[in-house]
Amino acid sequence: MQLDPVLAQIDADLGKSVDRLLEFLSIPSISTDPAFKQACDAAADWLVSDIESLGAIAEKRPTPGHPMVVGHITPSNSDDLPHILFYGHYDVQPIDPIELWNRDPFDPQLDETTKGKVIRGRGSADDKGQLMTFVEACRAWRAVHGKLPCKLTFFFEGEEECGSPSLVPFMNENKDELTSDVILICDTTLFQSKTPTIVTRLRGMLKEEITIIGPDKDLHSGLYGGLAINPIRVLTKILGSLHDERGRITIPNFYDGVMSLTNDVDTQWRALKFDHTTFLSDVGLVIPAGEKEFSPLEMIWSRPTCEINGIKGGYIGEGFKTVLPSQASAKVSFRLVGNQDPLVIRENFHEYVRNMLPYDCQVHFEDYEASSGSVMSTDTPAFEAARNALSCEWPDEAAFIGCGGSIPIAGHFQDIVGVTPILIGFGKDDDQIHSPNEKYDLESFHKGTRSWARVLNSLTQ
């Protein structure tokens, strides 16, 4: 089937494509906060209805958490056609600090900026906008040719931003239905906001909430100050010791399983000429703050981290209160690489904390997500076909790169379905995902949609 009329149709339909995305973005599907459960459900319904309009047999499928959406398109005479599965997620991050948004995060719009038009709103880049690039490519293809060039399965999740608790059980139960020849995922970025990429290396994730408990009630520091243990003091002592002066993490055996780069990968990464100065200056920083002996790309792609993502204790309102609080807590996450074992690290972290606890303090751990890092093997025709298709759409040649984030679904497809997924995405470094004023460039959306048409064409030749 011909590609050029599909690309022309994408160009012609862009305005309507944006309108559909804005409607999708207006649903506040924050998965981590139970208050938004109904909105997550509404976002799933919206997707079912939208892919049904493409001819899919689609369903919202219940889980103990937010529902999955699964849809299948089977063109007539499809026996010889390849089967492609596409994955994206419809849930979004919380919106706080809300006071830093320039507009209602769920009243999205197309904004003019000095760098061009952007689609502004929570989820525009992560991941509703990216998800819709693929859906819109399918819509255009069907509008021009009456049918798709492949069998297609849509698989949309609603718990990606809260640790995907239902994902693995669902994939195990529906393994046959999710098996296909090629798996495509759209949740990544252009390299340096311009080079198209296929991500072949992801960091894993371990998340822990720790609560230090001291006195059984809040105390007045005038009565007890100097005599009673203060849980915030204990918590800061523990967290403040997690990194040494060189930026290395001090938990025993933490680096077991971390490997050096191969010469081949090292060469590829050097060729990318990563401009870390611009990458940092975009967010008001100058100096790489990671382990001193590693390059900036290694810091974000191949080295593990330990970060405190949230901390809370005592009086945090306006003014002052001289309280010694009963407890203090922090959310700590680790990005993992290579063969680091998240469950072993969790145990070692627990023991590290317990060893630093003074008398009269207890600790409570709330265990969240634990996933390993992954490295994809790229020596299959599909990877090369996808890379060529991307190179045709964008000025730069497409590159195989690493990614500092954790997309556990990639490993699950490898482990459960036995297919190595191809991760393609069109986000830019300044999209402010997970932050106030998240946006997705209209260029990302438009050329992203065109890219998927090219990839579909290339994979089905």
Next chain:
Amino acid sequence: MQLDPVLAQIDADLGKSVDRLLEFLSIPSISTDPAFKQACDAAADWLVSDIESLGAIAEKRPTPGHPMVVGHITPSNSDDLPHILFYGHYDVQPIDPIELWNRDPFDPQLDETTKGKVIRGRGSADDKGQLMTFVEACRAWRAVHGKLPCKLTFFFEGEEECGSPSLVPFMNENKDELTSDVILICDTTLFQSKTPTIVTRLRGMLKEEITIIGPDKDLHSGLYGGLAINPIRVLTKILGSLHDERGRITIPNFYDGVMSLTNDVDTQWRALKFDHTTFLSDVGLVIPAGEKEFSPLEMIWSRPTCEINGIKGGYIGEGFKTVLPSQASAKVSFRLVGNQDPLVIRENFHEYVRNMLPYDCQVHFEDYEASSGSVMSTDTPAFEAARNALSCEWPDEAAFIGCGGSIPIAGHFQDIVGVTPILIGFGKDDDQIHSPNEKYDLESFHKGTRSWARVLNSLTQ
């Protein structure tokens, strides 16, 4: 004038006295939170009206913050009568964590407990209930004798719980009006919940809010984790280093001006046989957590402290968010003793923090209250008369003690008016002031009121 009928009147009027206090407690006069400005004003109005009913010429006096209440009672033929001033504060602490209260903190009531009746509600012990013990003693005296045995000035503040920003300017401007022969303050406790006391030593207070600022926006730890500086990590490193392994504070020159106890005071304090085991076990603790070489009473009465009263950064809602926040902040307070200079310590603290700041981080300091510790000289007839009066009301002999809290007004009376105040109070260790479920024992309120009648009698013989 006769004392016994006054005591009998106090006993007979107890029910109505409690009702008046409950009405006063229902006004949510939280001074630190601007949302309660009107309630502070209403509490001041309530006091004006109440002391007018005792024959006072009273006024709400404006300040840049919450108003002062000043009232004067001048009995006929009062030229030879001593002039007594009484100070208390009508503002209260915030109520969070609200979920730990057993009832609405501003819907107070008389509760039955296994230890007897208590008046439950925010401010019941600190300081509205204590303030009203004196007012009710005056009311009974007037009911019996038709007039008071002294000239009397009431001086009530509404900013004690938020650092008293308007107090010193107001006292300086109204110095003559606030000058008297004896100054009484009711904002302290019984020793070990049973021995009546006059506090002769108070710790000073230095309060600082520090904010560490890193990237100019919140970042996604998948994109920037390992490369960008994390302000929570910086903050915990700094705060976690403020105490050494022996519990000593590590800020340079912090202990300049801290003095050892005199043998005399040391002997008095040993005679009190402080039961720190019970004091700690009341709040679920076992071991004194202060400087190892000092006694528990020294830890709270004569040693300086550094406490983190609140800390906040990143995502603190339900669930998880892998954010690297743009900033993190903490409220830090120091209790000061002897000749420690709060302004020098503030400078040294700022420098200590700045010296630990990594590249790419800024710090913002919000300076709050700074006051020195104070030690009263007790060799005047008034101190001895007050001590004797208290010993008559309670089973134990009254004692001169220290106090771990900061009541800066005491020092201001010494510095501005030139009179050493007498600090008497009837709170108990389990009153949970500044905490959820604050209460004031009915016994404290009743015998406290009787105590003031005895003190008035003793001072005017």
